[in-house]
Amino acid sequence: QQQVKQSPQSLIVQKGxxxxxxxxxxxxxxxYFPWYQQxxxxxPALLIAIRPDVSEKKEGRFTISFNKxxxxxxxxxxxxxxxDSATYFCAANRDDKIIFGKxxxxxxxx
Amino acid sequence: DAGVIQxxxxxxxxxxxxxxxxxxxxxxxxxxxxxxxxxMRGLELLIYFNNNVPIDDSGMPEDRFSAKMPNASFSTxxxxxxxxxxxxxxxxxxxxxxxxxxxxxxxFGEGSRLTVL
Numbered sequence: 001q002q003q004v005k006q007s008p009q010s011l012i013v014q015k016g017x018x019x020x021x022x023x024x025x026x027x028x029x030x031x032y033f034p035w036y037q038q039x040x041x042x043x044p045a046l047l048i049a050i051r052p053d054v055s056e057k058k059e060g061r062f063t064i065s066f067n068k069x070x071x072x073x074x075x076x077x078x079x080x081x082x083x084d085s086a087t088y089f090c091a092a093n094r095d096d097k098i099i100f101g102k103x104x105x106x107x108x109x110x
Numbered sequence: 111d112a113g114v115i116q117x118x119x120x121x122x123x124x125x126x127x128x129x130x131x132x133x134x135x136x137x138x139x140x141x142x143x144x145x146x147x148x149x150m151r152g153l154e155l156l157i158y159f160n161n162n163v164p165i166d167d168s169g170m171p172e173d174r175f176s177a178k179m180p181n182a183s184f185s186t187x188x189x190x191x192x193x194x195x196x197x198x199x200x201x202x203x204x205x206x207x208x209x210x211x212x213x214x215x216x217x218f219g220e221g222s223r224l225t226v227l
Contacts, residue, residue, distance in 0.1 A: 032210055043114070043201050043218025044153070049210070089153060096141065096165065096212040102152035 004092050006101025013080055014109050021075045021104045023090035028071070030092035035064065035075050036100075038087045047088070048075075080108045114219035116202050122225045128190040131222045134183055135204030141212050144177055144187050145201040147221070153201070159185065160212070192226045199223050 005024045013019045025033075034049035050057045050064040050073065057064045061078040077084055085108045090101040115134040123129055135142050143158040157167040162179045170177070174193070179185040189196055203216040 032214060034215070036216075041220065043203070043220050044216075045218065046215045049214075093211065093213050096158070096160070098155075098213040098216065100153040100155075 004090060004099045004101045006090050006104060008104060009102070010105040010107075012107045012109065015080060015082060017080050017108075019077050019080055019084075019106055019108070021088055021090070021106070022072065023074065023092075023101050024070075024072045025092045025099075026071065027092070027094075030094050030099075032093040033064070033066065033073050034091050034093060034098075035062075036089040036091065038089065038103075040086075044087075044089055077106075082108045082110045084108050114202055114204055114217055116200075116219035116222050118222055119220065120223045120225075122227065123192055124227050125193055126191045127226075128188065129192045129196075129224060129226075131187040131200050131202075131224070133185045133187070133202030133219060135185070135202070136217055137183065139204035139206045139217070140182075141205040141207075142179060142185050143203040143205070143213075143216060144185070145203065145218075147199045147201060156187070189224075192224075194226045197224055197226050 007022050011019050035047045036044035037047040038044040048059045048062050050066050052068045055066050063076045066073045087103045087105050089103045092099050117132045140161050144156040146154045156169045157177045159179045177187045199221040201218050201221045203218040205216050
């Protein structure tokens with residue numbers, strides 16, 4: 001019940017394309033869903049987050065879509081750039097509990 | 111602020127040796143987390159502290175692992191004796207309580223890459 005399942009494990013997209021990363025959770029007690037971005041040799045950093053009372057949140061080229069009934073959420077990157085190549089982690093959080101997905105290695109081809 | 115500072119950045123050691131990883135959290139943060147990252151298992155939470163007190167160590171793999179936080183500005187993760195399967199990147203992260211809760215945003219260090227031969 002504490003798992004967050006993330007897919008795909010890896011993704012290659014042409015520059016300008018729209019990579020989509022999907023996550024599913026089981027525990028309905030989670031009330032905050034962040035995405036973290038990690039570049040090689042660095043620690044993960046918060047990218048964007050959403051609460052379950054909204055269905056979509058957009059920040060720049062990054063959009064989270066949230067489906068509460070399906071217990072699923074996804075990250076979309078519009079007009080993807082080679083600089084977006086990184087590992088992306090979804091997570092589910094309540095209070096001091098945060099569970100991470102296993103990550104998606106995204107590569108944007110120039 | 112300099113962010114979360116971890117040392118060493120890289121450690122290569124032989125099986126059976128003791129390894130100590132160090133972390134300095136961001137000043138004012140009252141939560142500190144230790145994670146282990148591998149390709150197979152992703153980011154695994156090992157232990158976390160609130161106000162220097164260990165809250166949940168259920169992720170610590172076995173008795174060979176121990177963690178301490180003697181004060182608000184320093185924490186250690188020790189592995190004794192180390193084994194090849196402990197090879198991974200170990201991250202320390204800190205956070206503070208805001209409207210998102212205690213773990214609304216984790217600030218990660220750059221990690222300590224451990225290789226056990």
